Amino acid sequence: NAGVTQTPKxxxxxxxxxxxxxxxxxxxxxxxxxxxxxxxxxxxxIHYSVGAGITDxxxxxxxxxxxxxxxxxxxxxxxSAAPSQTSVYFCASxxxxxxxxxxxxxxxxRLTVT
Amino acid sequence: GIQVExxxxxxxxxxxxxxxxxxxxxxxxxxLQWFHQNPWGQLINLFYIPSGTKQNGRLSATTVATERYSLxxxxxxxxxxxxxxxxxxxxSTGGFKTIFGAxxxxxxxx
Numbered sequence: 001n002a003g004v005t006q007t008p009k010x011x012x013x014x015x016x017x018x019x020x021x022x023x024x025x026x027x028x029x030x031x032x033x034x035x036x037x038x039x040x041x042x043x044x045x046i047h048y049s050v051g052a053g054i055t056d057x058x059x060x061x062x063x064x065x066x067x068x069x070x071x072x073x074x075x076x077x078x079x080s081a082a083p084s085q086t087s088v089y090f091c092a093s094x095x096x097x098x099x100x101x102x103x104x105x106x107x108x109x110r111l112t113v114t
Numbered sequence: 115g116i117q118v119e120x121x122x123x124x125x126x127x128x129x130x131x132x133x134x135x136x137x138x139x140x141x142x143x144x145x146l147q148w149f150h151q152n153p154w155g156q157l158i159n160l161f162y163i164p165s166g167t168k169q170n171g172r173l174s175a176t177t178v179a180t181e182r183y184s185l186x187x188x189x190x191x192x193x194x195x196x197x198x199x200x201x202x203x204x205x206s207t208g209g210f211k212t213i214f215g216a217x218x219x220x221x222x223x224x
Binding site for chain 2: 096
């Protein structure tokens with residue numbers, strides 16, 4: 001049971017390049033989400049999904065796209081990278097039926113945009 | 115939207131000391147979790163505690179949902195407790211949108 005996995009661990013992009021951050025979970029959780037963490041701050045929600053085919057925006061969705069074709073995977077796409085997207089990105093998952101809604105996080109992807 | 119405030123922002127302890135971290139939130143919540151982010155950036159689940167009291171070893175947490183706050187107690191602190199402690203809540207209204215506090219940065223001196 002690997003939990004939540006993210007790839008890559010580190011990535012450097014040039015301004016204007018696109019890329020996809022991968023996230024997978026093996027806990028059969030319906031809910032998955034992406035966050036970004038900037039230095040000295042808490043995490044901010046980018047996008048989330050409550051099941052395959054269902055996605056919605058969080059606090060800071062601009063510049064990012066998501067899709068959810070399977071329960072296990074929830075990739076995050078940067079369409080045209082900007083220096084303001086330099087951050088650490090975390091993926092998380094949790095069940096949406098009780099008794100617990102505890103959220104589990106992946107190890108993070110550190111992204112630098114030059 | 116909901117506001118989540120954590121205090122204190124920074125805390126320095128001598129090894130062996132006890133501490134209390136606080137999380138205030140401005141609206142009713144369905145879910146509340148405490149996390150420890152270690153110096154390597156990993157987020158470690160401490161407690162899922164939308165209400166009530168839980169204990170796990172030297173750590174315990176209490177959430178009083180009706181008064182909109184949660185407390186995290188660390189007893190007999192160790193250097194490995196250093197890092198940032200985050201409170202994260204999911205409002206009762208507004209869907210599945212988790213909001214994090216800014217965190218309490220803890221340094222435990224040997």
